[in-house]
Amino acid sequence: MDPTDALDLRVDRSSPVPLYFQLAQQLEAAIEHGALTPGSLLGNEIDLAARLGLSRPTVRQAIQSLVDKGLLVRRRGVGTQVVHSQVKRPLELSSLYDDLAAAGRRPSTNVLVNTVVDATVEVAAALGVPEGGDVHRLERLRLAHGEPVAYLCNHLPPGLLDLDTGQLRATGLYRLLRGAGITLHSARQSIGARAAAPAEAERLDEPEGAPLLTMRRTTYDDTGRAVEFGTHLYRPSRYSFEFQLLVRP
Structure with missing residues (x-):
């Protein structure tokens, strides 16, 4: 039928x-x-x-x-x-994992990198740590119903929490932060777009040079401390951001 x-x-x-x-x-x-x-x-x-x-x-x-x-x-x-409808994400301080789960999209995660690296100038400035100092680097591929939706790269200050690869596969980073007693308070975020490089296109199952949504976010806890700096890539065919615009009185 x-x-x-x-x-x-x-x-x-x-x-x-x-x-x-x-x-x-x-x-x-x-x-x-x-x-x-x-x-x-x-x-x-x-x-x-x-x-x-x-x-x-x-x-x-x-x-x-x-x-x-x-x-x-x-x-x-x-x-x-x-196929699967596009995920429409409101611009609020939430994680992609939680948004997908709330939409019934069966999120899953491939953890590609979970290691300690030297902080670059950009990462050090975002997290307020010394350049060249230790920071934790995560690279993950987030899927919905088995299809890639986003490639997530995150840096966290050293010693913030134990980032177990098994837990990162099973849940979202913000859930782990909250579980460690960290209260997420606010974030600074910018959204853009660019063409997919060959490795990015392969990860996200898109043609090389296809347009991708970009997001950069620095998240702060209730003490004003930067607890996470993320640079993310999203497939626009599967994902979009929603804005609510208000007229100034």
């Missing part, structure tokens, strides 16, 4: 919004709200076009727009399949 049969899909021919875009928006909403679940196979484009009174090229354009967003994938010999 085509899962779109259960959806109340409608297009308004009097609207200035293109028909393909109307259909794409409704399919995207169904994916985001769980009406079309990951792994679901969409039915034949011809059948969907006939049911909605649309042309096949219109339906194909709607589906292709969701393929381009990473919400659908075309698999040879299988058909068009729903």
Whole structure:
């Protein structure tokens, strides 16, 4: 059975919004709200076009727009399949692990590096430690439903807590910090974008040169001490940041 049969899909021919875009928006909403679940196979484009009174090229354009967003994938010999919806993360002091878990996205972690290194100028300035002094360096690949979402690089001051690789695989860094009695209070954060280098593209299952979201964050505890400096890369097809903007009175 085509899962779109259960959806109340409608297009308004009097609207200035293109028909393909109307259909794409409704399919995207169904994916985001769980009406079309990951792994679901969409039915034949011809059948969907006939049911909605649309042309096949219109339906194909709607589906292709969701393929381009990473919400659908075309698999040879299988058909068009729903993949995992994009994670929309609010801009607040929370961890990616907790956000994925709260969204029911089954987070998992590959720990790539867990070691002590010399602090670079940038890391030393962010953490308030001497340049060349010891800092703890973590590199992790965060996955949701087995798909890579983000590459996380974090530096922490020495002696802050015992960073066990097994615990880092099982949970998020902020949970470990809180478990060690550290109260996270605030952070300074910047967001940008850049092209993926070859090794980054391979880790994140993206083409070389693909656009990636970047985030740099320094997190402070309730005493004002810097407890973590992170430089993270995210797949924009799987991840976005949400802002709430207020008008100044």
